Amino acid sequence: xxxxxxxxxxxxxxxxxxxxxxxxxxxxxxxxxxxxxxxxxxxxxxxxxxxxxxxxxxxxxxxxxxxxxxxxxxxxxxxxxxxxxxxxxxxxxxxxxxxxxxxxxxxxxxxxxxxxxxxxxxxxxxxxxxxxxxxxxxxxxxxxxxxxxxxxxxxxxxxxxxxxxxxxxxxxxxxxxxxxxxxxxxxxxxxxxxxxxxxxxxxxxxxxxxxxxxxxxxxxxxxxxxxxxxxxxxxxxxxxxxxxxxxxxxxxxxxxxxxxxxxxxxxxxxxxxxxxxxxxxxxxxxxxxxxxxxxxxxxxxxxxxxxxxxxxxxxxxxxxxxxxxxxxxxxxxxxxxxxxxxxxxxxxxxxxxxxxxxxxxxxxxxxxxxxxxxxxxxxxxxxxxxxxxxxxxxxxxxxxxxxxxxxxxxxxxxxxxxxxxxxxxxxxxxxxxxxxxxxxxxxxxxxxxxxxxxxxxxxxxxxxxxxxxxxxxxxxxxxxxxxxxxxxxxxxxxxxxxxxxxxxxxxxxxxxxxxxxxxxxxxxxxxxxxxxxxxxxxxxxxxxxxxxxxxxxxxxxxxxxxxxxxxxxxxxxxxxxxxxxxxxxxxxxxxxxxxxxxxxxxxxxxxxxxxxxxxxxxxxxxxxxxxxxxxxxxxxxxxxxxxx
Amino acid sequence: xxxxxxxxxxxxxxxxxxxxxxxxxxxxxxxxxxxxxxxxxxxxxxxxxxxxxxxxxxxxxxxxxxxxxxxxxxxxxxxxxxxxxxxxxxxxxxxxxxxxxxxxxxxxxxxxxxxxxxxxxxxxxxxxxxxxxxxxxxxxxxxxxxxxxxxxxxxxxxxxxxxxxxxxxxxxxxxxxxxxxxxxxxxxxxxxxxxxxxxxxxxxxxxxxxxxxxxxxx
Numbered sequence: 001x002x003x004x005x006x007x008x009x010x011x012x013x014x015x016x017x018x019x020x021x022x023x024x025x026x027x028x029x030x031x032x033x034x035x036x037x038x039x040x041x042x043x044x045x046x047x048x049x050x051x052x053x054x055x056x057x058x059x060x061x062x063x064x065x066x067x068x069x070x071x072x073x074x075x076x077x078x079x080x081x082x083x084x085x086x087x088x089x090x091x092x093x094x095x096x097x098x099x100x101x102x103x104x105x106x107x108x109x110x111x112x113x114x115x116x117x118x119x120x121x122x123x124x125x126x127x128x129x130x131x132x133x134x135x136x137x138x139x140x141x142x143x144x145x146x147x148x149x150x151x152x153x154x155x156x157x158x159x160x161x162x163x164x165x166x167x168x169x170x171x172x173x174x175x176x177x178x179x180x181x182x183x184x185x186x187x188x189x190x191x192x193x194x195x196x197x198x199x200x201x202x203x204x205x206x207x208x209x210x211x212x213x214x215x216x217x218x219x220x221x222x223x224x225x226x227x228x229x230x231x232x233x234x235x236x237x238x239x240x241x242x243x244x245x246x247x248x249x250x251x252x253x254x255x256x257x258x259x260x261x262x263x264x265x266x267x268x269x270x271x272x273x274x275x276x277x278x279x280x281x282x283x284x285x286x287x288x289x290x291x292x293x294x295x296x297x298x299x300x301x302x303x304x305x306x307x308x309x310x311x312x313x314x315x316x317x318x319x320x321x322x323x324x325x326x327x328x329x330x331x332x333x334x335x336x337x338x339x340x341x342x343x344x345x346x347x348x349x350x351x352x353x354x355x356x357x358x359x360x361x362x363x364x365x366x367x368x369x370x371x372x373x374x375x376x377x378x379x380x381x382x383x384x385x386x387x388x389x390x391x392x393x394x395x396x397x398x399x400x401x402x403x404x405x406x407x408x409x410x411x412x413x414x415x416x417x418x419x420x421x422x423x424x425x426x427x428x429x430x431x432x433x434x435x436x437x438x439x440x441x442x443x444x445x446x447x448x449x450x451x452x453x454x455x456x457x458x459x460x461x462x463x464x465x466x467x468x469x470x471x472x473x474x475x476x477x478x479x480x481x482x483x484x485x486x487x488x489x490x491x492x493x494x495x496x497x498x499x500x501x502x503x504x505x506x507x508x509x510x511x512x513x514x515x516x517x518x519x520x521x522x523x524x525x526x527x528x529x530x531x532x533x534x535x536x537x538x539x540x541x542x543x544x545x546x547x548x549x550x551x552x553x554x555x556x557x558x559x560x561x562x563x564x565x566x567x568x569x570x571x572x573x574x575x576x577x578x579x580x581x582x583x584x585x586x587x588x589x590x591x592x593x594x595x596x597x598x599x600x601x602x603x604x605x606x607x608x609x610x611x612x613x614x615x616x617x618x619x620x621x622x623x624x625x626x627x628x629x630x631x632x633x634x635x636x637x638x639x640x641x642x643x644x
Numbered sequence: 645x646x647x648x649x650x651x652x653x654x655x656x657x658x659x660x661x662x663x664x665x666x667x668x669x670x671x672x673x674x675x676x677x678x679x680x681x682x683x684x685x686x687x688x689x690x691x692x693x694x695x696x697x698x699x700x701x702x703x704x705x706x707x708x709x710x711x712x713x714x715x716x717x718x719x720x721x722x723x724x725x726x727x728x729x730x731x732x733x734x735x736x737x738x739x740x741x742x743x744x745x746x747x748x749x750x751x752x753x754x755x756x757x758x759x760x761x762x763x764x765x766x767x768x769x770x771x772x773x774x775x776x777x778x779x780x781x782x783x784x785x786x787x788x789x790x791x792x793x794x795x796x797x798x799x800x801x802x803x804x805x806x807x808x809x810x811x812x813x814x815x816x817x818x819x820x821x822x823x824x825x826x827x828x829x830x831x832x833x834x835x836x837x838x839x840x841x842x843x844x845x846x847x848x849x850x851x852x853x854x855x856x857x858x859x860x861x862x
Contacts, residue, residue, distance in 0.1 A: 065813050099817045236729065238809060246816045259841055276845075278833045380834045380845045392847075393834070482811050482850055484818060487836065487843040 006054045009162075010085035012076050012107060014100065015062030015415055017093040018119045021149035023057045026159055050159055058085060062414070065242075066106050066202070074209055080110050081199065081213050087113040087165055094124035094131060094146070096486070097257060101249045102242075104140065105172055109198035113165040114142045117158050121146045127488055128260035136256045141168040171197070172248050175240055177233060178204065184229045188222050205238040206230050265491075272490040275377045285381060288374070292365055300361025301443040308353035318345050336525055347521035350441075350570055351514045358440035360506045362404055367501040371493035375400070376485055383483050389466060390473020391416075392483040395425045402433035405509055407602040409433070410609065420478035423614070426606060427472055430618060431625075432461040434594050437513060437566040442590055445573045453587045453644035460591055460633055512601070513564075520567050524560070547631045550589055551580050557593065564599045583644040584637050592630035597622055645686050648744055652677055653687060654710035655717065655743070657700055662768065666699045676740075711771040712751075717743035718764035719754050725765045726758060726805050732765045757802065759787040759855070788858060790828070790835070790851040798827045799856035806853040815854070818844060826856070 013019050027046040046057045063073040079085055090107050092100030100118075108114050116137075124131060137144040143161045147154035173179065182200040189195050202210040203226060215223055274280040321337065321344045328334050338345045369375060378400075379393030386392055395416060402409035406429050413422040413429075434442060446454055473480075527533050536559065537544075537552035544554050553575060561568025572589050575581050581589070597603055597619060607615035637644070656675035660666065672679050684700070687693045692706030702710060720742035724735040746754075752775045755761075760776040763769055787802050801824045806812050819840065829836040829843065835851045837844050 065810075065817070098819050102817050239729075239812065242813055242816050243821065246819070246821055250819060250821065273829075276830060276834070276836060281833075376845070380836065383834045383845075383847065387847075393845075482808075482814060482847065483834070484814055484844060484846045484850060486818070487845055489843075 005052070006056070007087055007162075008056045008058065008085040009087045009089050010076070010079050010112075011057050011059050011089050011091060012103075013062060013091035014093060014096075014103065017062065017091050017100075018147075018149040019059055019062065019091045022089075022091050022117055022119060022147060022155065022158070023059050025147075025149055025152055025155035026055070026057065048159075051163065053163070055162065057089075065103070066198075077202070077207075077209050081202075081210065083194070085112070087115070087162075089115045089117060089162075089165075091117045091119050091149075094118045094121045094129070095127060097124065097129065097131065098249060098253060101140075101252065102245050104142075105170070105245050105249060106198065108140065108142065108168045108170055109172075109196060109201065111167060111194075111196035111198065114168055115158070115161060115165045116140065116142055116144045117147050117149075117154075118144055119147045119149050121154070122148045122151075126491070130258040130260060132256050132258070136252075139170075139252050139256065141170045142166070172245055174244050177235065178237060178240060181229055181233055185226060188225045188229070189218075193217060201237070201241055204230060204233065205241070265489075268490040268492070272373070272377065275374065275490075276380045276487075278381075281377070281381045285378070288369070295365050296358065296361045296439075297443055300358045301440055304357035304361065305354055305440065305444065308357055309349065313345075313349045313353045318349070321345060332529070335529075336522065339525065341521045341525035341528055343518045343521050343525075346524075346570075347518035348514075350521075350566075351510065351517040354440050354444070355437050355513060355517070355566070356506065356510060358443075359404065359436045359509050360502060362436045362439075363502040363505045364498065366400070366404060367498040367505075368493050370501075371491075371498055373488050373490045376487045379483075379485060380487065387480070389428075389469025390424050390476070390480055391421050391469065392480060394481075394483065394485065395421060398425050399428060399433060402429045402435065403439065404436045404505070405512075406430065406433060406435045406598040407512075407605050408509075410602060410605050413609075417481035418478055420473075420476045421480055423476055423610070424469055424472050426610070427468055427618070428465050430598060430602070430606075430622060431468055431595055432465045433598075435565065435598060436509075437564075438569060438594065438598070441566045441569040441573055442594075445569060445576050445586060445590065448576070449583045449586055450644055452642065453583055456587055456633070456637065456644070457591055457594075460629070461594065464595065464629065516564055517567070520560070520564060524556075527556075543627060548588060548592070548627070548634055550585050551575065553580070554589055557589070558596065561593045562597055562600065564601075565593060565596075568593050584634070587637065587644060588630050588634045591633055592626050595622065595626035595629055645683055649677070649683065650687065650690075650692070651709075651713045651744055653679055653683060654692065654706065655713050657693065657702065657706075658710045658714050661702075666701055668695075668698045668700055671700060712748075712773075713743050715755075715771045715773055716746045716751050718768065718770040719751060719758065719761070720746070721764045721766070722758050722761050722770070723754055727803050729805070729807070735765070757787055786857055787855050790837075790854040790856050791831070791848055793828045793856060793858065795828055795831055798825065798859045800825050800859065802855045802857050804854050806850075811850065811853070815850070820844075820854070825859075 011019050011023055023046045027048040046059070048055055048057075058079060060076045060079065063076055066073055066077065080088075088107050088110065090104050092104060094100070097118075104116055118131070118133070118136075121131075131146075133144050133146055143164055143166075145154055145158040145161050147158055149155065174182075178201075181204055182197060185200045185203050186195040189199075193199075199210070203214065214226060218226070271284070275284045318338070321342075325334055325337055335342060337343050340346070375397060379396045381393075382396055383393030386395055397415065398409045398412045401412050409429050410426055413425050416422045416425060446457075533553075533556050537555045540555040540558075541552050544550050544558075545552055548554070553571070557568040557571035557575075559568075560571060569590065572581065572586070572593070576586055603615055603619070606618065652675060653671075656671050656679070657666075659674045660671040663670070665671075668684070684693070684695065687706070688695060691703055692709060694701045694703060717739050720739040721732070721735045724730045724738060725732055730738075752773060755773055755775050760772070761770060762772075790799070793799055801820060801822050803822055804812060804815055804820070806815075824839055826837045826839040829838050831848075834845050834847060837846070
């Protein structure tokens with residue numbers, strides 16, 4: 001290995017185990033960005049040079065099990081079969097060590113120099129799993145490096161150990177039928193194709209990708225010989241293989257993992273048990289939501305926002321900006337910075353004084369609940385409900401994440417196993433989930449509206465979620481995946497970890513949003529000065545004025561919301577403050593903007609992950625749908641006997 | 645006349661009788677092998693059957709023997725389809741072999757393992773053995789699907805009977821192998837089981853596919 005100057009490493013592993021963080025860490029890129037983005041930045045290749053050897057890292061999509069045939073596994077299989085790489089680095093999740101090692105044993109069978117990066121060691125330790133690394137390395141006969149990639153821990157060690165990566169001598173023996181067939185396959189492939197037990201197993205389970213590959217790489221006669229071997233096997237190879245491996249790993253783990261007696265905390269255990277109960281669980285969910293509302297809605301969106309927006313910006317900073325820029329003679333230039341749509345008075349203010357306090361409060365609460373261990377319990381509680389719309393409890397996580405940033409949530413739909421589930425979740429995210437930035441402005445604009453008005457908005461969105469989920473689960477082909485989930489005991493959250501996550505996520509979102517807020521207000525300023533806005537208003541007035549019964553200026557908000565939802569609602573907020581919107585109009589316009597496309601970034605991300613066709617389809621579906629729903633709600637609300 | 649042949653004939657008489665006929669021609673139609681007049685005579689001499697004209701009837705001993713052959717055959721079918729996941733058509737040949745050599749204790753073992761099933765995969769009745777009658781008197785069958793376990797009870801995983809490979813892979817990768825001791829923590833809204841100091845949540849649909857040995861007194 002050492003005499004080669006260039007080594008291509010295939011980076012393989014499960015979904016969300018931190019492959020990208022490990023890659024960026026090894027290449028000494030900024031890990032911080034990668035991890036905070038929830039692998040938003042998709043690194044396909046990274047390279048670095050260490051001690052004169054150039055390493056190219058090929059990051060693959062996460063997969064569950066190489067014996068499965070879903071699209072996620074294809075890329076990894078393709079790289080393994082075509083030997084694009086001459087080393088495998090398996091990034092594994094130490095917390096789910098059993099599943100990780102079954103995959104490791106699978107990858108080792110491909111007979112390449114192998115290195116195991118055991119990531120998320122901190123998580124494993126938190127849950128009382130003490131892993132004896134030396135012993136694990138010895139039993140697997142490979143290099144094992146413990147890492148905590150999102151903090152950069154262990155990455156230097158991993159980089160050093162690459163030079164020593166070697167083929168493992170480990171061999172898991174299968175039953176005689178399989179062993180005999182493997183020998184036959186080896187004999188047939190012998191002169192041309194490098195045989196590995198991993199390849200052999202893929203052949204024996206009649207894996208369609210592998211068989212196609214063989215058809216291209218073998219002459220007809222030998223290909224037929226291979227097919228004869230497959231046909232001659234009675235019994236279920238993949239079942240036999242996986243159970244042999246499971247038994248092997250189970251035995252190995254008994255030697256390697258020592259489980260701490262987790263300190264019994266009867267109170268936490270009781271809360272944990274109650275939170276998945278069909279009745280008490282709902283009660284606890286109610287309490288959690290109330291606290292969430294008080295914390296994010298009252299403390300974040302009212303107290304903090306009032307302080308930063310009112311006291312800090314309106315009373316102190318805005319006049320200061322105005323004074324500082326008063327030397328500029330042109331009122332046009334001055335207005336660009338400190339006017340109605342000024343980059344400082346509107347752009348910077350809304351980003352720092354309205355958006356930031358709310359996302360900080362949201363991420364704090366979210367990280368707290370996550371660290372507490374509540375999220376999986378929510379999945380258990382709501383699984384049956386989600387089943388009705390073609391999803392399972394697992395989908396709750398991306399949907400909750402949507403309340404912080406729909407774009408981030410779109411990326412996190414990767415944790416869902418079936419394409420169908422991902423598409424339904426994205427539809428729900430786009431249609432009904434307002435992100436924290438939008439929520440911030442919505443809370444402000446709803447201040448004069450009665451509880452009934454707020455209730456109507458929530459009810460309309462919930463109904464829409466169920467109808468759209470139900471219909472799409474009938475239309476989109478494919479199956480839903482099984483719901484099996486490990487539930488860890490509740491524990492007292494570590495404040496340090498919660499604060500760190502809050503900081504990281506808020507900073508990431510702010511960096512993303514701040515430039516837009518500033519450019520956005522500049523564009524609005526230009527449109528305003530050029531007199532384009534009244535023209536647009538007139539163009540859309542048949543729908544806006546006649547059908548939605550909203551002021552013509554709503555068009556500006558609607559168009560802007562396409563680029564960034566909260567920017568659209570800020571226009572509405574402005575109108576409401578100036579008394580241009582009645583309470584009914586506020587409710588209708590908020591619903592229309594929530595249902596409409598959340599923001600440009602989100603749309604681009606959907607197109608990137610799921611293709612242009614799906615993205616355009618969503619736009620064509622959602623734009624008219626949002627207006628239609630607005631018209632309906634407006635019509636119904638005006639029939640109600642009480643005021644909002 | 646070989647033992648094998650005797651059992652084949654008894655089996656044909658039983659299946660014809662199930663369809664409501666004791667006519668020799670119907671019985672011959674049920675049999676895979678030729679049945680000769682001499683063979684029928686021989687069975688009469690051994691005291692297994694009585695004949696009157698074209699009709700054939702079991703003696704008490706003959707009926708008992710036939711019942712056991714049928715029982716072995718149909719239990720074998722159940723074993724092959726439920727546990728080994730073979731298709732119903734595939735099982736026929738193997739089940740025919742099984743019916744001739746399964747010892748009574750093994751038959752009983754299989755019957756208990758399968759939870760004293762009442763019908764074969766084709767829907768025909770499996771004649772109950774002593775073990776079935778005993779089981780009915782004492783408790784429920786020993787091997788039951790996980791969804792029939794009561795909350796708080798412990799059990800040991802016996803086997804998993806799913807047609808879906810991803811589901812099986814997933815269960816195995818969570819360490820769900822036969823022999824694992826589990827405790828059912830709750831059934832609603834979602835099943836939660838405890839094993840190896842961890843809790844696993846799974847849906848009822850999956851729980852139905854997992855068969856467990858109920859632990860006595862737990």
